[in-house]
Each structure stands twice: as structure tokens, then as C-alpha cells.
Amino acid sequence: xxxxxxxxxxPQPLPLDGGQAxxxxxxxxxxxxxxxxxKSNAILVCHALTGDQYVASPHPVTGKPGWWERxxxxxxxxxxxxxxxxxxxxxxSCMGSTGPASAAPDGRPWAMRFxxxxxxxMVRGLVSLLDGLGIERLHAVVGGSMGGMQxxxxxxxFPDRAARVLAIATTARHSxxxxxxxxxxxxxxxxxxxxxDGDYYSHDSAPDAGLAVARMAAHITYLSEAGLTEKFGxxxxxxxxxxxxxxxxxxxxxxxxxxxxxxxxxxxANSYLYITRAMDYLDIAEEHGGKLADAFAGHAxxxxxxxxxxxFDTDWLYPTAESRxxxxxxxxxxxxxxxxxxxxxxxxxxxxxxxxxxxxVVKGFLDG
Amino acid sequence: MVDASTLRSDxxxxxxxxxxxxxxxxxxxxxxxLMAALRDGKQVxxxxxxxxxxxxxxxxxxxxxVVQGDADRDLAFYPDGAFDVAILSQxxxxxxxxxxxxxxxxxxxxxxxxxxxxxxxxxxxxxxLSRGRMPVTRHLPVTWYETENIHHMTVxxxxxxxxxxxxxxxxxxxxxxxxxIGPAGANWRAEYALFEVRRG
Numbered sequence: 219x220x221x222x223x224x225x226x227x228x229p230q231p232l233p234l235d236g237g238q239a240x241x242x243x244x245x246x247x248x249x250x251x252x253x254x255x256x257k258s259n260a261i262l263v264c265h266a267l268t269g270d271q272y273v274a275s276p277h278p279v280t281g282k283p284g285w286w287e288r289x290x291x292x293x294x295x296x297x298x299x300x301x302x303x304x305x306x307x308x309x310x311s312c313m314g315s316t317g318p319a320s321a322a323p324d325g326r327p328w329a330m331r332f333x334x335x336x337x338x339x340m341v342r343g344l345v346s347l348l349d350g351l352g353i354e355r356l357h358a359v360v361g362g363s364m365g366g367m368q369x370x371x372x373x374x375x376f377p378d379r380a381a382r383v384l385a386i387a388t389t390a391r392h393s394x395x396x397x398x399x400x401x402x403x404x405x406x407x408x409x410x411x412x413x414x415d416g417d418y419y420s421h422d423s424a425p426d427a428g429l430a431v432a433r434m435a436a437h438i439t440y441l442s443e444a445g446l447t448e449k450f451g452x453x454x455x456x457x458x459x460x461x462x463x464x465x466x467x468x469x470x471x472x473x474x475x476x477x478x479x480x481x482x483x484x485x486x487a488n489s490y491l492y493i494t495r496a497m498d499y500l501d502i503a504e505e506h507g508g509k510l511a512d513a514f515a516g517h518a519x520x521x522x523x524x525x526x527x528x529x530f531d532t533d534w535l536y537p538t539a540e541s542r543x544x545x546x547x548x549x550x551x552x553x554x555x556x557x558x559x560x561x562x563x564x565x566x567x568x569x570x571x572x573x574x575x576x577x578x579v580v581k582g583f584l585d586g
Numbered sequence: 587m588v589d590a591s592t593l594r595s596d597x598x599x600x601x602x603x604x605x606x607x608x609x610x611x612x613x614x615x616x617x618x619x620l621m622a623a624l625r626d627g628k629q630v631x632x633x634x635x636x637x638x639x640x641x642x643x644x645x646x647x648x649x650x651x652v653v654q655g656d657a658d659r660d661l662a663f664y665p666d667g668a669f670d671v672a673i674l675s676q677x678x679x680x681x682x683x684x685x686x687x688x689x690x691x692x693x694x695x696x697x698x699x700x701x702x703x704x705x706x707x708x709x710x711x712x713x714x715l716s717r718g719r720m721p722v723t724r725h726l727p728v729t730w731y732e733t734e735n736i737h738h739m740t741v742x743x744x745x746x747x748x749x750x751x752x753x754x755x756x757x758x759x760x761x762x763x764x765x766x767i768g769p770a771g772a773n774w775r776a777e778y779a780l781f782e783v784r785r786g
Contacts, residue, residue: 526646545653546663554633554651558642579646586649 222278223248223271223307223314228346232309235336235499241323245347246314247271247306250290251298253353260353261296261584262344262380263305264361264368267493268433268485270313273305274298279484285570288577295581301357306347308340308368310492315343318488319419329488330416337364337500341371345379358382358584362569363536364493367500370544373523374502377516384583386528386576387569389540390510390547391501396535399439400494403432407487416488429487430478437477442532442565446470503547510547517553525555526583528576530568532561556583593619595761596675596701596780603699603757603782604630608670611635611695613657614677618645625650633669635660658682661690669695676778678702679735685747692753692785701780706740706773707762725777741773748783757782 223246231239248271253260263273263286270277274284274291290296290303307315310332318332348356359380361369366388373383389396407413410428418424438446450470454460457467466472506513516522525548529541538559548555560575562568569576593601597620604610606628612621615634618641624630634652636642645652653660657674658681672695674687679702681687691698703726704710713721720730728734739747741760748755760767760776767775 524651542655545655546660549653549660549663550665552665552668554631555653556642556646556651557653557655558639558646559654560639560643575643579643582647582649586646 225314226347226350228343229350230346232339232343232346234333234339234342236334236339238333240309240316240333243309243316243343244314244320245306245309245316245343247304247347248273248275249305250274250303251301253302257353258355258357259301260348260351260356261301261303262348262356262359263290263296263303264344264359264365265305265308266361266363266365267436267497268481268490269365270311271305271307272313273303277484280480288572289580295577296360296584297581301584304347304351304353306344308493309343310335310340310489310496312486312489317486318416318492319486327417327419329419332488332492334495334499335492336496337367337371338375338505340496341368341375344368345372345376348379354379356380356382358384360384360386360580360584361388362386363388363566364497366536367497370502371500373517373525374506374513377514377522380523382584383523383525384528384580385525385541385544387530387533387536387566388527389500389536390513390544391503391540392498393540397498399435399535400498402435404491404494406431406435407491410487413487416491418487424482425487426479426482429482429485429490430475432487432490433481433485434474434478437474439535440565440567442534442563444532445564448563449473510544511550514548514551514553517548517551522553524583525553526579527555527557528569528579529557529559530562530564530566530573531559532563533566533568535566593623594675595764595766596759596778597623599759599766599780600673600675600699600701601627604628604671604673606630609633609668610671610673611664611669612673612675613661613691614675614680615641615645615650615652615673617641618648618650618652620673620675621645621650621652622648657687661687661694664694666693667696670697671695672698674698675701675780676703679737679739681737684737684739685751688747688753688783689751692783697756697782697784699780699782700744701778702739702744703735703778704741704760704773704776705738706742707777708774709777711774723777741776741779744779744781748781752786753783754786755781755783 307313322328366385407428410425413425455472503510527541529538545557562573612634621632642654759780760772762777
């Protein structure tokens with residue numbers, strides 16, 4: 219079992235986009251590799267919706283390897299022999315950072331009294347952590363999916379804090395389709411009688427059935443149709459014929475059920491509500507007067523960060539057009555930006571999987 | 587100094603003539619050889635556009651800022667005068683509208699280097715005359731139905747287009763078999779040409 223994460227308690231109340239402030243917020247984080255004496259080699263890795271700080275070390279609940287071990291570690295594209303990698307659990311999550319399952323000032327869990335947060339609020343929390351660690355300027359900020367949203371938000375709102383911004387399989391705004399899928403997940407949780415308006419922490423049963431359905435629906439959006447067909451096709455699960463019932467006849471059903479139930483063991487249903495809401499609220503252009511190029515004005519010619527965006531040709535959740543939209547805004551702002559659409563069969567999840575071209579791009583961008 | 591020994595002839599000439607420290611946009615930058623030479627030899631702030639993802643990947647892996655995109659569509663997203671120099675090497679003949687691309691080039695850049703194959707090169711003329719079929723040469727090695735070169739032009743065509751668009755030609759270089767040749771009879775003798783142009 220891994221040692222518990224380090225925890226940083228913010229010395230100041232964390233101001234939130236919703237108008238409230240979060241007092242005494244804690245941020246749990248992991249680090250890998252040595253920090254240079256001048257603190258110039260720090261890379262902040264931002265995790266996705268259901269991710270956590272265990273980017274390159276075993277998950278304390280599931281015991282599974284870190285979620286990006288193929289990318290982060292000694293000799294890996296994000297080389298911990300060279301860089302000091304920081305990965306922190308976002309505000310609103312449930313792996314040690316303050317979220318709806320944490321105790322409110324009255325000692326009881328926040329539950330639905332927890333303020334609605336945004337991606338920018340998560341980033342404010344991360345920047346406070348960097349302040350606490352004495353890191354003024356990151357060598358790079360890196361993330362995929364919701365992690366990529368954080369990298370873009372950090373670049374827009376704190377342009378001096380990172381020299382390189384690497385945003386993978388992501389977007390600067392949630393589309394109607396993105397919001398729609400998240401709403402399905404939230405409604406599945408809220409329809410579970412065990413949800414109890416969010417006050418389930420003192421009861422024996424949590425809204426696991428609802429959370430599992432939310433995870434199943436979301437999981438489909440992370441995969442490509444071709445990937446699902448190749449992996450499962452119409453193959454049956456442990457049987458020779460259809461049952462003419464509602465067991466998991468098909469392998470794909472069995473797989474989704476397994477994904478759903480496994481997820482409930484490591485994730486809090488209310489955190490899922492809050493974090494999906496934060497993603498739905500994301501529109502970086504809207505935060506900056508409606509024009510995305512204006513959000514990146516701090517990165518005009520010759521100053522600010524270098525950017526790299528990567529999309530995948532089979533990702534229909536955050537398709538290439540969304541990355542291009544960001545790239546065009548960065549072009550208009552005069553920021554140095556690279557962009558490549560990589561070919562990979564795995565859909566949105568490609569950023570987590572075996573895509574050697576991604577390894578080369580990540581390493582080249584970070585070391586260049 | 588730029589180490590131009592490994593660059594194609596037109597790129598070597600461009601590398602020699604781009605001033606140090608300027609902002610450059612290389613459209614159709616390929617594997618980034620010219621950009622890397624300019625960055626390392628002349629401290630140029632170089633950006634690139636390349637349509638082939640595998641080549642973009644190689645550019646990014648060598649630390650260059652290159653966007654995978656289509657020059658016909660993506661140049662529009664760069665602000666006016668964002669660059670001191672725009673480079674379009676062996677790409678104008680692939681544009682949907684070369685005249686518009688040339689205008690775009692001199693909108694985003696104050697000056698531009700443009701190189702293209704000369705379809706009036708005597709071997710082309712001879713191949714067309716003698717065989718009556720679209721020429722396939724060492725420099726234009728692809729059959730007419732596969733080629734990306736959809737707007738073949740000649741040295742004289744380019745000069746007339748520049749005049750019609752009010753574009754000033756500052757310099758011109760001609761090449762045959764990867765060697766620079768003189769300007770005499772260039773529309774017959776040059777396999778390809780390089781022009782330095784600016785807004786008139």
C-alpha cells in the first residue's frame with residue numbers, strides 16, 4: 219500500500235467563480251523526481267475527471283498502477299530523472315483534496331452544501347499549491363481531457379506560471395453534446411434512491427447503482443466505435459447462446475458493468491456531480507469577453523509560453539475541431555503553438571494508451 | 587551562420603537571405619529543416635504550417651512550433667503583419683487559388699520567399715511536345731492524376747501575377763539539377779525558381 223499523499227492546506231480562502239470562498243481547503247498531491255535547486259524543472263500534470271494524484275504510483279484503493287505510468291517515470295517521455303513532476307488531486311474530488319465528501323466547518327460532510335466549482339477554481343487551487351511549494355514558473359503544465367482544460371485555463375489566467383503548455387485531447391469549452399452526456403450521468407446518480415439529496419455519507423449505502431450507470435455512459439464516450447467493435451464485437455459473455463433475458467449476454471455489457479461497479483469503489487458520487495458540472499461550465503472565451511484569442515493575449519509574440527495541442531482522429535468526445543479552435547485562437551494571439559492530430563484507434567482514451575507517436579511529441583515538446 | 591549544407595538549394599538561399607532575429611512563418615515546412623537551421627543559426631522566431639501529421643510530429647520532436655493544417659484554410663487565422671518573413675517553398679502550385687495565397691502570404695508577412703517548379707523548363711516543354719503527355723520528371727515525379735500540383739505555372743506566369751497583384755519582386759534565383767543558374771533564359775533553363783517579394 220502506498221504512503222498517503224502529501225497534503226497542502228491553503229493559507230488563504232480560495233476564491234471561487236460562484237462568488238463564495240473555500241476556507242482551509244486542502245490539496246493532496248504526489249511528486250516524482252528531484253526538484254532542482256533553482257526550482258526550474260517542475261512539471262505539473264493535471265488529471266482528468268475521474269483521475270487523481272497517483273499519476274505514476276499505485277492507487278491506494280485499487281492497487282492498480284498509476285494512471286499515466288507509461289508517460290511519467292524514469293526514462294519515460296516525462297522523465298523523472300530530469301523533471302520534478304507534481305500531480306495534485308483537484309478541488310471537488312475525493313482522493314484527499316477538499317470536496318463534497320470532506321468535512322464542512324460544522325464537522326459534517328459538505329455534501330450538496332459544497333459550493334459549485336469551475337475548472338478555473340481548480341486551477342486557482344493548483345496555483346496556490348505552486349505558491350506554497352515556491353515554484354514561480356513551471357517548466358511545463360501537462361494534461362489530457364479535463365487535465366488539458368486545466369492547462370489551458372492556467373495559461374489564460376496565470377500566463378506567467380508555465381513556460382510550456384501541453385494540452386491533449388481537450389477543449390476550451392464544453393459543447394452541448396458534452397453537457398448532454400454529463401447530464402445523463404448526473405441524473406442517473408440523482409435518480410438512485412440511495413443518493414438522498416447527497417446526504418448519504420452517514421448511511422450504509424451510497425448511490426452506487428447511479429454512479430455505476432453514470433460511469434458506464436461516460437465510458438462509452440471515451441472509446442471509439444471501431445475500438446468497441448474490435449474489442450467486443452457481438453461476442454457473447456461466457457455462454458454459447460443468447461439467454462433471452464437481461465443478464466449481460468454480450469461481452470460489451472459485461473465490460474461496462476465491470477467498469478461501472480469498479481468505479482464506485484474508488485469514487486464519490488457527489489464528486490462526480492461537482493466535477494462534471496465544473497467541466498460543463500467551462501468556456502474560456504466567455505471568461506475573457508467572448509473571444510478566445512483575448513484569453514491568450516498574455517502569450518503574444520516573444521513572451522509567455524510555448525503551446526502544444528494534440529488531438530486524436532477517433533476522439534469524438536473532444537474532436538480535432540476543438541483543438542483547432544484553440545490553435546487558431548493562439549495563432550491570432552501570436553503565441554508559439556504546435557498542433558498535431560495523431561492517428562490512434564482508441565477514441566478519447568488514446569491519450570492514456572499505447573500511442574508511440576504521442577510519446578515522441580510529448581518528449582520532443584518538453585525537452586525542446 | 588546557418589549551416590545550409592544539408593538544405594535543398596532554394597531553402598539554402600532562403601536561409602542565407604532571412605535576416606537574423608526576425609519572425610518567420612514557414613508554410614509547408616516539411617520536416618522543419620529550414621526552420622531548425624534558421625532557429626539555430628540566426629535566432630529566428632520560426633513558426634510552421636504543415637499538412638502531413640507525420641512531418642509535424644518530427645518538427646515538434648525537434649522543438650519547433652508547427653501546426654498541422656492546410657495553408658489554403660489556416661493562413662486566415664494569423665493576424666496582419668504577424669511575421670517579418672513568410673516562406674512558401676514548392677507549395678504555391680498546390681494551392682486552390684495561388685493568387686489568393688500569394689495575397690495572404692503578404693498579408694501575414696511583410697516579405698515573402700516563394701519557390702515553385704517552372705513548367706516552362708525545356709525538358710517539360712520537350713516531353714510535352716515529343717510525347718504529348720504530361721511530363722513526369724525527376725523534379726516533378728508524380729503522374730498527373732496523383733500529383734498535388736494542381737496549378738502548374740511558369741517563371742513568366744509568376745512574374746505577371748506579381749505585377750497584376752501589385753507585388754514587388756526584390757530578388758529572383760533559378761535552379762536546375764539543384765544548382766543555381768543565371769537569370770538569362772530562365773523561363774527555358776530553370777527547373778525551379780525562387781522569388782523574394784514584398785507588398786508593392
